[in-house]
Amino acid sequence: MMSESTTGLPTVVIGAGPIGLAAAAHLIERGIEPLVLEAGPTAASAVRDWSHVRLFSTWAEVVDPAAEKLLAPTGWTRPDPDTYPSGGDWADNYLQPLAEILGDKVRTGTRVTGVSRSGRDRIVDADRATQPFVVHVTHADGREERIFARAVIDASGTWATPSPAGGSGLPALGERAAADRITYRVPDLDDPAVRARYAGRRTAVIGSGASAFTALAHLADLAKTEDGAGTRGLWILRRGISGSTFGGGEADQLPARGALGLAAKAAVDDGHADAVTGFRTDAIERDTDGRLALVAEDGRRLDAVDEVIVLTGFRPDLTFLDELRLGLDERLQAPAELAPLIDPNQHSCGTVYPHGHRELSHPEQDVYLVGMKSYGRAPTFLAMTGYEQVRSVVAALAGDTDSADRVELTLPETGVCGGAGLFDTPDTPDTDQEAVGGCCTPAPALIQLGAPATARTTASGGC
Incomplete structure (x- = not known):
């Protein structure tokens, strides 16, 4: 007052x-x-x-x-x-x-x-x-x-103030020193200089929200182009993959949000990205050739990547x-x-x-x-x-306390929020939400959802 x-x-x-x-x-x-x-x-x-x-x-x-x-x-x-x-x-x-x-x-x-x-x-x-x-x-x-x-x-x-890659909420060891190979934003792959940074290279995407979905989908789109051949994503998740990992799909009352999660799923299904679950980053180490290797809290070390996109909130x-x-x-x-x-x-x-x-x-x-x-x-x-x-x-x-107290708002239900969407698409996305992994904390593993049928590896199950 x-x-x-x-x-x-x-x-x-x-x-x-x-x-x-x-x-x-x-x-x-x-x-x-x-x-x-x-x-x-x-x-x-x-x-x-x-x-x-x-x-x-x-x-x-x-x-x-x-x-x-x-x-x-x-x-x-x-x-x-x-x-x-x-x-x-x-x-x-x-x-x-x-x-x-x-x-x-x-x-x-x-x-x-x-x-x-x-x-x-x-x-x-x-x-x-x-x-x-x-x-x-x-x-x-x-x-x-x-x-x-x-x-x-x-x-x-x-x-x-983006959150760091480190699983403890603090920067991973070596994260600041590797700043030239790390971004905390969804890269604009329509920018020629930015595109050249990721085209044909292996990029780790750390995060599980809408921004990570967007980055994975954009990298997959880049991989389908002539100048982006060989582009690969490595999706780092601190938890496991389940049916809810990719949001609400067609059940989402924000259709573009649902489509975004399904586009990320397609990036993995189609083999443009691998998913590593149960991985909490502890250190980022630079190899002799300048590439970056991510090391988990349990000591596991992943094969080196060229770039890291940290989208942890x-x-x-x-x-x-x-x-x-x-x-x-x-x-x-x-x-x-x-x-x-x-x-x-x-x-x-x-x-x-x-x-x-x-x-x-x-x-x-x-x-x-x-x-x-x-x-x-x-x-x-x-x-x-x-x-x-x-x-x-x-x-x-x-x-005007009466008006201030009269709060009415109807919000769309289902799915994840807090990030931005991908693009308008006239196509109806695949709604397959097959769960991969169980409800318990998974053992860290490399999951390739999109392998050919003869080699497809899924680990469905429960606790």
Whole structure:
């Protein structure tokens, strides 16, 4: 709630991505002045980093209603609601126009380095809630500035802090030294320089989510081309392969998401990639020829690869919020009230209970983590979840508790979430979801699902 010391101050929104810009649109709708601070050189800088990847949500699901109202007077119309945008489409055809409408309410090249209460570190209780927030920023030219705010909405996401290859959550031994052969993003194989890096080479893909599916499918497509002959994938999974490994298939209410998992399965079935299960990476060693060998915690060493793509998820950067009193779950690093609702051990994105300002609140009043950052290390986030989050949060900041508490959201069920989709495809994918491996922790093994019929090796069974 506003006090005399915060009257007239803006609400600072950290991050000019889809959720941060939506928050600004809702703030304007409520008559609250927003100030969006974006570390990158343009709005939606993180989205532009994966501009080549297609979402598995349609245009109908990735445009915020308040943002659309703000854009409507300019003549903007939503692209075909039934089509799937790429990251580049999303940025160019929606996020950038929205940022332009917001004008000087969006500052790019402005990195937030710290947030606190004015004159109060995290220890001090006296008059804490009545003091404005002070936001320290560093501009692209190195200039520092303090900005005072009535509230802070952190929508900075997790893109800048990918998780490492190491099975313990720490970088594997040698991971940093091998940085020239490792990427933590889905590579853009339409870029000639990037394509040349992977064409005809053996690449390990570490991860089991939608991003790993995308990388495997893209490598398989490369292997089918003339310049990509000999391209091979080595899929590294910390767990076993089961019927749910590849998502919901045709049962997925987000069809592109289901098709994505099946495309990854096809990459293995067709022999373009081998799968290694039960492998928790402990070290990455460089051979004399410069290639990389992955070593597991149990001491097993895989044959060397040319490149490694690490897609093990993301984690929130909480360092610049260190002087705030946040209530975070000790496992997920998500708001404590939200964490049980998004625990990936129990939920996919479609089973997450609708939530708003109450689940997103902290002991520090009027500060909220929203969007992907609110999910901490949980990989099950969808854009429409974030849009409903900021609608509720902004209603709470405006004092409209009834609206803030009225959280309604229907999410698609089944499958995995948290990554981007592959591509639009008119073909009906194979729905064979034969389980490979059992429900127990598997022994580490190389599984080649796509071998010819006479040599096909599957290890189906139970505990």
